[in-house]
Amino acid sequence: xxxxxxxxxxxxxLAACELLPFSSPFSGPxxxxxxxxxxxxxxxxxxxxxxxxxxxxxxxxxxxDVNLTADDQLVINHDFTYLGMVIRETxxxxxxxxxxxxxxxxRIPTLDEYLEASLQYPELKLVLELKSEGDPIYEETAIHKIxxxxxxxxxxxxxxxxxFSLSACEAFARQMPKNRVEYLGSDILPAxxxxxxxxxxxxxxxxxxxxxxLVTQAHELGMIVNAWTVDKEEDIKRMLALGVDHITTNEPExxxxxxxxxxxxxxxxx
Ligand code: MG
Numbered sequence: 424x425x426x427x428x429x430x431x432x433x434x435x436x437l438a439a440c441e442l443l444p445f446s447s448p449f450s451g452p453x454x455x456x457x458x459x460x461x462x463x464x465x466x467x468x469x470x471x472x473x474x475x476x477x478x479x480x481x482x483x484x485x486x487x488d489v490n491l492t493a494d495d496q497l498v499i500n501h502d503f504t505y506l507g508m509v510i511r512e513t514x515x516x517x518x519x520x521x522x523x524x525x526x527x528x529x530r531i532p533t534l535d536e537y538l539e540a541s542l543q544y545p546e547l548k549l550v551l552e553l554k555s556e557g558d559p560i561y562e563e564t565a566i567h568k569i570x571x572x573x574x575x576x577x578x579x580x581x582x583x584x585x586x587f588s589l590s591a592c593e594a595f596a597r598q599m600p601k602n603r604v605e606y607l608g609s610d611i612l613p614a615x616x617x618x619x620x621x622x623x624x625x626x627x628x629x630x631x632x633x634x635x636x637l638v639t640q641a642h643e644l645g646m647i648v649n650a651w652t653v654d655k656e657e658d659i660k661r662m663l664a665l666g667v668d669h670i671t672t673n674e675p676e677x678x679x680x681x682x683x684x685x686x687x688x689x690x691x692x693x
């Protein structure tokens with residue numbers, strides 16, 4: 424009898440764990456390195472080097488931008504163009520031509536290369552932004568391939584999805600329900616996003632200056648709050664005082680120091 428009760432409790436516990444989200448909510452303010460930590464000697468935005476730098480300094484996450492090529496391959500790049508070529512109209516082979524390099528000499532990374540390199544820092548979150556202009560076929564293909572790659576490298580637990588495309592956010596939320604998904608558009612109230620299954624807001628910091636109540640509204644709904652792209656000391660301090668959870672920044676070491684100062688002076692009853 425005791426054994427069967429134990430087995431029942433164990434199976435209930437396992438079932439509960441299966442439902443838990445991969446990212447634990449509200450673990451205190453954290454730093455997300457915007458396009459990786461690229462402001463260092465020999466690095467470049469959205470490079471493998473910037474990813475490794477983010478891991479080396481112990482950032483919470485490395486943010487990076489994903490685009491789909493003409494032959495449906497995933498590459499890391501902020502803009503829809505790379506060195507004058509439209510990524511969606513250019514094959515991976517052309518984009519990876521030996522003469523084409525990032526500022527630090529790397530080739531444009533593929534998502535596979537990025538995920539493989541991330542295995543060196545298993546604690547680092549991978550804050551994956553899908554660049555999209557809202558085309559449903561593009562989004563369906565990109566999201567399918569992104570999820571395949573994430574599963575291939577076994578990094579499901581480490582990925583948080585972000586996008587300016589509401590439909591892409593909804594698709595990620597449907598297909599990866601245990602992963603955090605944050606909408607970037609700064610123009611939708613937390614309650615509506617929550618209804619659409621989206622678990623966080625990742626808004627330009629000016630939105631929180633104008634409407635600080637967004638932070639409370641999101642938190643009351645159990646949603647995470649991320650502010651982008653916060654580089655100046657006074658802006659980082661102000662966002663911390665407003666209670667945002669994540670600071671996405673091009674100055675991750677400065678933000679880490681300001682968060683440490685903030686925690687040291689914060690009222691423990693807060
Ligand atoms: Mg981005």
